[in-house]
Amino acid sequence: MDMEAGKRPATDPEIYQRLWNAIAERQISPGTRLKEEQLSEIFSASRARIRQVLQNLAHDGLITLVPNRGAFVSKPSIxxxxxxxxxxRTIEERLVERLCVTIDAAGIGKLRDHVEEERKAHAHADVASAIRLSGAFHLMIAELAQSxxxxDLLRDLISRTSLIMAMYQQKDVHNCRPGRTQCDRRLHRCLDAKQALAVMHHHLAHIENQLDLETDRVATHDLEDILGF
Amino acid sequence: MDMEAGKRPATDPEIYQRLWNAIAERQISPGTRLKEEQLSEIFSASRARIRQVLQNLAHDGLITLVPNRGAFVSKPSIxxxxxxxxxxRTIEERLVERLCVTIDAAGIGKLRDHVEEERKAHAHADVASAIRLSGAFHLMIAELAQSxxxxDLLRDLISRTSLIMAMYQQKDVHNCRPGRTQCDRRLHRCLDAKQALAVMHHHLAHIENQLDLETDRVATHDLEDILGF
DNA sequence: AATCATCAGATTGTCAACAATGTTTGTCGA
DNA sequence: TCGACAAACATTGTTGACAATCTGATGATT
Structure with missing residues (x-):
């Protein structure tokens, strides 16, 4: 199969999303270099468009652009x-605070459904899904809180968190592994503002405390395998 | 003078900053269309670079990119x-909170100097400077708070605030006009966390309440005059 | 053997021409 | 006179080629 170059055009948002996911779900290790031409071939897109997407990812802090050197998956420092x-903490505590006041039955239903989905992913040991869903849960809170x-800001922060965990995580596979404890507690007590806020604070602090501030594991895999169609 | 096209190359950050200032300082009205070629001539830069800068500004929410139509200075809705x-409020209250704990004499000095500068601008009725300095003050708090x-997030929000005020402001020329009251109070009580927090909250609420949620004044001026060298 | 200059290869940065799209203007017919 | 259609124009979107820059290797010199 030598015609692999002409698979499909692939729109800009697709490319962005694909890379975003690959990085946030830790399929690409921090520090990995992303060459424009390489991506250009993988996505069958011109370098200019790749370049634009990289620009956006850099703005989100997911990758770092070094002038005349290229793009690297960010390696956030301690x-x-x-x-x-x-x-x-700043953003999410405020969001939970607001959500507790404005949430309705439909919103609670959504959160409940999500927690259920997350539980299933854990049960099936579906790590990729679990990571994605965990982030999605926090994001859902933000969306329900109507800001x-x-x-948008939180979306970026969550993806960066994923990067951070890829670098500094000690043991847990997942930032919400005790899903039925943390997430549920947060959910169930969602009607009492003060408590929900405290739970969110504690939840985030818990994640942060799990980090290991030492190693710099670098493991570059083949991008074609990860991103290819 | 027909050789006006070759004035100076103008680097990317320069272009960005120039446009950023022009929009944040309200020299360009919300809704104004920014044509690539037009800017390209003004800054003596290729369209590709202009395009990149516009991309960044769009990411900051200062302008809005409409596919196949171009870039417009954002007109934020109510x-x-x-x-x-x-x-x-979410971000700045938290920052003030932290700053109250960590600030040192040098930091207080900086803030004091800035307030003084701001006072001068007001005294000279230097509106452009006053707007810029007011934003810079808030930003300085963020920088001192070490996040x-x-x-970065606040920088964008401040510029957007400027846009908002350009659209909905009733009377005041400036979001911190009673500079010697609000800003000073915030500064002087900076050693008591709770109060400073309350002051910041009140300050932002005050600005928001001054807005007029009705008119949609649109007044496009000549970009060449505003941005030209 | 170690250090530094130099050169080839690879990669990013820039540009100008071309294609695609949207907007306005002008024309025709009812 | 008004509306619909069509052509001309203006503007953005895309591409491929070229220039500038960095990296790593080679080899000369001490």
């Missing part, structure tokens, strides 16, 4: 990691 | 406006 969690801006 | 203030991420 300080940056702590900063990400600080920002997440487009904070939702 | 809902978006409220959301911006919600996000600012790179929240600082």
């Amino acid at each position: 300080e940056e990691a702590r900063d990400v969690f600080f920002a997440r 487009q801006i904070l939702t | 809902e978006e406006a409220r959301d911006v203030f919600f996000a600012r 790179q991420i929240l600082t």
Whole structure:
């Protein structure tokens, strides 16, 4: 099969999403270099479009652009990691606070369904799904809290968190592994503002405390395998 | 003078900053269309680079990119406006909270100097400077609070605030006009966390309440005059 | 053997021409 | 006069080629 270059055009948002997922779900290790031409071939897109997508990813902090050198999956430092969690606490606590006041039955239903889905992923040891769903849960809270801006900001922070965990995680496979404890508690007590807030605070602090601030594991895999169609 | 096209190359960050300032300082009205070729001539840069800069500005929410139509200075809706203030309260209250704990003499000195500068601008009725300095003050708080991420986020939010005020402002020329009251109080009581937090909350709420949620004034001026060298 | 200059290869940065799309203007017919 | 259609124009989107830059290797020199 030598005609692999002309598989499908692949739109810009697709490319972005694909890379975003691959990084956030830790299929690409921090530090990995992303060559424009390489991606250009994988997605059958011109370098210019790849370049634009990389620009966006860089703005989200997922990759780092070094002038004349290229794009690398970001390797957040300890300080940056702590900063990400600080920002997440800031944003998510406020969101939970607001959500507790405004949430309705439909919203609670959605959260419940999601927790159920997450539980299933854990049961099947579906790590990739579990990671994605865990982030999605936090994001859902943001969306239900009706702040487009904070939702967007949080989306980036969650993906960065994923990166951070890829670098500094000690043992847990998943930032919400005790899903039925943390997530459920947060959910069930969602009608009492103060408690929900405290739970969210504790939840994020818990994740942060699990981190191992030492190793710099680097393991580059073949991008074609990960991103290819 | 027909050789106006070859004035100077103008680097990417310069272009970005120039446009950012022009929009944030309200020299360009919301809704104004920014044509690539037009900017390309003004800055003596190729369209490709202009395009990249526009991409970044769009990511910051300062301009809106409509596919196949071009870039327009954003016209935030009432809902978006409220959301911006919600996000600012979220971020800035937390920053002030932290700053109160960590600030040192040098930091206080910086803030004091800045307030003084701001006072001068007001005294000279230097509106452009006043707007810029007011934003810079809030930003300085963020920087002193040592959170790179929240600082970056706040920078965008402040510029968007400027846009919002350009659209919905009733009377005041400036979001911190009673500079010697609000800003100073916030500064002087900076050693007591609870109070400073309350002051910041009140300050932002005050700005938000000054808005006029009705008119959609559109006044497009000549970009060449505003941006030209 | 170690250090530094130089050169080839690879990769990113820039550009200008071309294609696709959207907008306006002008024309025709009712 | 008004509306619909069509052509001309203006603007954005895309591409491939070329220039600038960095990396790593080679080899000369001390």
